[in-house]
C-alpha cells in the first residue's frame with residue numbers, strides 16, 4: 001500500500017512514513033494510491049461487532065505491512081479504552097429517519113479524539129521501534145489542539161507545539177490546551193485567525209531546513225492517518241441502520257473538510273452512502289464553492305461555532321484531487337491561484353464534486369434557533385457545530401433515507417452559546433470539573449514564521 005501526494009511531485013511513501021511525514025514535500029497531502037474496497041458481505045459482517053473490531057477491519061487494509069495485526073489490535077484497544085461510552089460513537093434518534101452520531105465521548109469531548117487517540121498510539125509504537133523522536137506542530141481552531149495535547153502529553157519521543165488563534169477559541173477549549181502540566185506540550189496563542197495558524201504550519205513544513213532540523217511531524221488532518229480513523233464511524237453507524245442493504249446519508253459540520261472527506265473514503269470503500277452533506281456556518285466558502293461560485297477567500301468572521309471559522313479548508317485539496325481525476329499538476333495550479341485569493345473549478349471537476357457532495361449554510365441566528373428547537377423537539381442539547389449539521393440536514397434530507405448528522409462536540413465545550421440559546425448551562429463531566437481552577441501555561445506569540453520557528457527551536461532544546 002503506497003501513498004501519493006495530491007500535487008504529484010513528492011516521493012511515494014508507506015502508511016507509516018506518510019503518517020510521520022505530515023505534509024508532502026511538494027506541499028500536497030498524502031492519499032492512498034488506491035482506496036481499498038470492502039465487499040457487501042464484508043460490510044454486512046460488521047453488524048454487531050464492537051467499535052474496536054470494526055475499526056480493525058476497516059483500517060487494516062490501509063496500513064500495508066507497517067504494523068502487525070497484533071500490534072494494531074493493541075493500539076486500537078488502548079486508543080478507545082478511555083472513552084466515556086461503551087459504544088464509543090452512539091447513535092440517538094432525533095426524528096423519524098434522522099439520527100445523531102454522538103462523537104463527543106472521548107477524553108476532550110470532540111470527534112478529534114477518535115483519530116488523535118489512535119495516532120498517539122501509532123506514533124508511539126512506530127517511534128519506539130525506530131528509536132526516533134519528532135516535533136509535532138499543530139494548528140487548531142480549538143478541538144484538534146486539545147485532543148493532540150491530551151493524546152501526546154507525557155510521551156518521551158515527541159514535543160508538541162499547538163498554535164491557536166488568540167481570543168478565538170472557547171474558554172473550555174483554551175483551558176484544555178493551557179492547563180495540562182506535561183513538559184513536552186506547549187500552547188501558543190497566535191495573533192491571528194485559524195487560517196494564519198494553518199498557513200504558518202504549512203510554511204514550516206515547506207521550510208526544509210527547519211523541517212529536517214526539528215524532525216517536524218503533523219497531527220492535523222494533513223495527516224491521512226487522522227482521516228482514516230474517522231472513516232470507521234461512518235461504517236459503524238451505517239451498518240447499525242441497515243447498510244449494506246440500505247443506503248444511508250450523512251451531514252457533517254464542516255471546516256477543514258477532514259471529517260466529510262472521511263465519508264468520501266467510506267463511500268469509495270463500498271459503503272452505500274446516498275448523500276454526503278457539507279454543513280457550513282457563516283464562513284461558507286465551501287458552500288459557495290459547491291454551489292458553483294468558485295473558491296474565493298473572504299474575511300473570517302468569528303462565530304458561535306469557532307471550530308469551523310475557516311477559509312482555507314485544507315482537505316478540500318484532497319476532494320479536488322479526485323474531482324480532477326487525480327491530476328496533481330491541476331491541483332498544484334489551483335493551490336497556487338489560492339495564494340492570490342481563489343480559483344474557479346472547471347466544469348468537469350464541479351460535476352464530479354457535486355456527484356459526491358451537497359451543501360448548505362447556517363447563519364448565527366439559525367444556529368441558536370436550532371439549539372433551542374432541537375432541545376424542545378427531541379430533548380437533545382446540541383453544541384453549535386452539531387446544530388449547524390442538524391439544521392442543514394433537515395433542509396437537505398430525503399425523508400425516505402436514514403440521515404445521520406455528526407455531533408462533533410459536547411455542548412459543554414461551548415457553554416455560553418448553548419446557555420444563551422437553551423437557558424441550560426451544560427456541565428462538564430466530573431473528571432473535568434476543576435478545569436476552571438487549574439492554572440494556565442501559554443505563550444502569546446506574533447504571527448511571524450521566524451518568531452514561531454525560533455520559539456520552537458528554543459523550547460525543544462529545553
Ligand SMILES: Cc1ncc(COP(=O)(O)O)c(C=O)c1O
Pocket residue numbers: 110111142143144221253254255256257258259260307308385386408409
Ligand atoms: C466541533 C467541530 N465541528 C466541526 C469541525 C469541522 O471538521 P472538519 O475540519 O473535519 O471539517 C471541527 C473542526 O475540525 C470541530 O472542531
Ligand SMILES: N[C@@H](CCOP(=O)(O)O)C(=O)O
Pocket residue numbers: 139140141142143144145219220221222255256258307308314
Ligand atoms: N476545527 C479544527 C481545525 C483543524 O482541523 P484538522 O482536522 O485539520 O486538525 C480544530 O478544532 O482545530
